[in-house]
Amino acid sequence: MSPPNESDEKPEIKSHGGLGESTRRTFLSRLGMAGLMASAGSISPALGERSGKEQSLLSESKDAIPVTLRVNGKKYDLRIDPRTTLLDCVREHLHLTGSKKGCDHGQCGACTVQINGRRVNSCLCFAAMYQDDDITTIEGLGQPENLHAMQAAFVAHDAYQCGYCTSGQIMSAVALLKEPCGPDDAEVKEFMSGNICRCGAYQNIVSAIQSVRQNAKTQKPA
Amino acid sequence: MKTFELTRAHDNTQAVSAAAKATTAQQGAEIRFIAGGTTLIDLMKLNVETPQKLIDVNHLPLNKIDNLPDGGLTIGAMVRNSDLAYHPVVRKNYAVLSEALLSGASAQLRNMATTAGNLLQRTRCMYFRDTATPCNKREPGSGCAAITGVNRTLAILGTSEHCIATNPSDMNIALAALEATIHVRGTRGERSIPIADFHLLPGNTPQRETVLEPGDLITHVTLPPPAPGNRSLYLKLRDRASYEFALASAAVVVTAAGGKITRARVALGGVGTKPWRSTEAEAELTNQAATEAIFQKAANAALRDAKLQSQNGFKVELAKRCLVHALKLVTQPA
Numbered sequence: 001m002s003p004p005n006e007s008d009e010k011p012e013i014k015s016h017g018g019l020g021e022s023t024r025r026t027f028l029s030r031l032g033m034a035g036l037m038a039s040a041g042s043i044s045p046a047l048g049e050r051s052g053k054e055q056s057l058l059s060e061s062k063d064a065i066p067v068t069l070r071v072n073g074k075k076y077d078l079r080i081d082p083r084t085t086l087l088d089c090v091r092e093h094l095h096l097t098g099s100k101k102g103c104d105h106g107q108c109g110a111c112t113v114q115i116n117g118r119r120v121n122s123c124l125c126f127a128a129m130y131q132d133d134d135i136t137t138i139e140g141l142g143q144p145e146n147l148h149a150m151q152a153a154f155v156a157h158d159a160y161q162c163g164y165c166t167s168g169q170i171m172s173a174v175a176l177l178k179e180p181c182g183p184d185d186a187e188v189k190e191f192m193s194g195n196i197c198r199c200g201a202y203q204n205i206v207s208a209i210q211s212v213r214q215n216a217k218t219q220k221p222a
Numbered sequence: 223m224k225t226f227e228l229t230r231a232h233d234n235t236q237a238v239s240a241a242a243k244a245t246t247a248q249q250g251a252e253i254r255f256i257a258g259g260t261t262l263i264d265l266m267k268l269n270v271e272t273p274q275k276l277i278d279v280n281h282l283p284l285n286k287i288d289n290l291p292d293g294g295l296t297i298g299a300m301v302r303n304s305d306l307a308y309h310p311v312v313r314k315n316y317a318v319l320s321e322a323l324l325s326g327a328s329a330q331l332r333n334m335a336t337t338a339g340n341l342l343q344r345t346r347c348m349y350f351r352d353t354a355t356p357c358n359k360r361e362p363g364s365g366c367a368a369i370t371g372v373n374r375t376l377a378i379l380g381t382s383e384h385c386i387a388t389n390p391s392d393m394n395i396a397l398a399a400l401e402a403t404i405h406v407r408g409t410r411g412e413r414s415i416p417i418a419d420f421h422l423l424p425g426n427t428p429q430r431e432t433v434l435e436p437g438d439l440i441t442h443v444t445l446p447p448p449a450p451g452n453r454s455l456y457l458k459l460r461d462r463a464s465y466e467f468a469l470a471s472a473a474v475v476v477t478a479a480g481g482k483i484t485r486a487r488v489a490l491g492g493v494g495t496k497p498w499r500s501t502e503a504e505a506e507l508t509n510q511a512a513t514e515a516i517f518q519k520a521a522n523a524a525l526r527d528a529k530l531q532s533q534n535g536f537k538v539e540l541a542k543r544c545l546v547h548a549l550k551l552v553t554q555p556a
Binding site: 063065081082085104105106109118120121124125126132179192194 | 223227256259260263276278304308327328464465
């Protein structure tokens with residue numbers, strides 16, 4: 001992963017947090033931004049960088065079937081083994097590596113994506129079953145120069161440490177905005193209980209989500 | 223994971239005839255319907271389920287919730303748990319079902335899991351999920367590692383010397399208290415099965431969990447009209463406040479007038495090898511005053527036949543307190 005351009009990144013950090021230049025917090029925020037940017041980056045460089053060995057690992061299965069997926073508004077014609085989960089498909093075949101594999105059994109939420117606007121665990125979906133659907137991954141949510149409000153809020157509220165669960169947290173949090181979640185922090189915690197954070201950034205995650213909900217409320221016409 | 227052939231069913235008839243070629247609809251089935259996939263794909267990754275053929279039933283026209291002329295409700299097999307839980311009629315007339323659904327799993331899983339799939343949810347017994355250990359449910363005749371092993375979360379009601387696996391569903395407990403009916407389409411036509419008869423006790427054949435036969439497709443579930451003046455709720459006790467299976471839970475549907483209970487339906491979760499309807503508790507409550515002493519009598523009756531293992535004895539008292547508290551909450555003045 002190459003570091004993000006300093007000049008691109010600084011204004012984002014300042015505009016959201018106004019944090020000091022040399023604190024641990026700033027350092028971690030930058031790491032987080034790097035993660036967000038890597039997630040949102042173009043897929044072609046990743047393809048180009050693949051070694052021969054890596055490509056051979058992805059050689060076509062003898063059971064491969066033709067599958068057409070619509071991911072982040074883009075259509076992909078693929079040949080994949082029917083066992084391929086949606087998570088493995090977006091990561092290994094589409095090289096959209098923002099969605100993460102944590103437990104691979106629907107217990108941690110790191111793989112959360114949206115299918116037709118509803119959040120699901122992509123590790124428990126066979127990709128070939130979702131050919132009629134609109135799939136959105138973290139890469140389809142925002143771009144480094146134009147973050148989704150929830151991505152920006154996660155940066156501003158320091159809602160992560162290592163960042164591994166973050167794309168799943170954000171995909172869940174964005175879906176939550178359309179769900180019948182009550183106003184209190186306790187209800188946000190209940191609605192977010194399918195996303196585990198090993199670092200324990202829960203309080204800041206709740207703060208980030210509540211800030212987006214609050215802003216959405218105040219921006220609504222009276 | 224073993225490889226499989228994936229096909230899509232376009233109508234119910236096609237789904238039934240394709241699945242009827244299997245030799246069993248129970249553990250070891252060579253052909254499986256796949257809906258939300260939240261149980262099946264999980265178990266396929268563990269090689270506990272190794273179907274050769276999957277029939278995707280997500281596109282069947284079975285995703286509607288409709289009012290019935292008698293005042294009841296019909297729920298399509300493919301209705302997702304989240305859609306069922308938030309349906310206005312369910313929230314108003316069948317609160318226990320909405321609460322049970324929302325107490326289970328996570329928001330993501332509830333968006334995926336279906337009504338029919340939840341009826342067929344498999345046990346979380348760790349030995350069933352681990353192919354390196356013996357398990358009579360997974361591999362008949364191999365023995366039960368749970369009885370002599372780690373059994374803290376396992377069942378105390380309806381067990382046998384061959385299996386003590388708990389039915390993990392919350393939805394099923396509410397459906398048992400609501401006296402739901404499961405509607406199935408099979409090779410010999412349609413039939414209706416009261417939920418009390420749908421799941422089987424493990425006995426000598428723990429690999430058989432339901433009455434379903436090859437080709438049987440659950441099409442919908444119906445709920446009778448809500449009993450006039452009833453109140454209902456689901457109380458779930460567990461190791462974590464959210465996203466955890468029940469150690470003990472209670473679904474109660476009670477009609478009370480002037481401090482007297484005229485009708486009660488009680489089912490317990492987390493303690494039974496199947497969704498545990500307690501007609502014994504109901505008999506202790508009916509035509510009695512809504513007092514703690516009566517609730518305690520009902521709880522004692524519900525747990526009278528409990529059979530304890532080395533680590534799950536605490537569940538007797540926990541389940542009793544769970545039921546007593548649920549009855550207190552559901553009968554207290556609004």
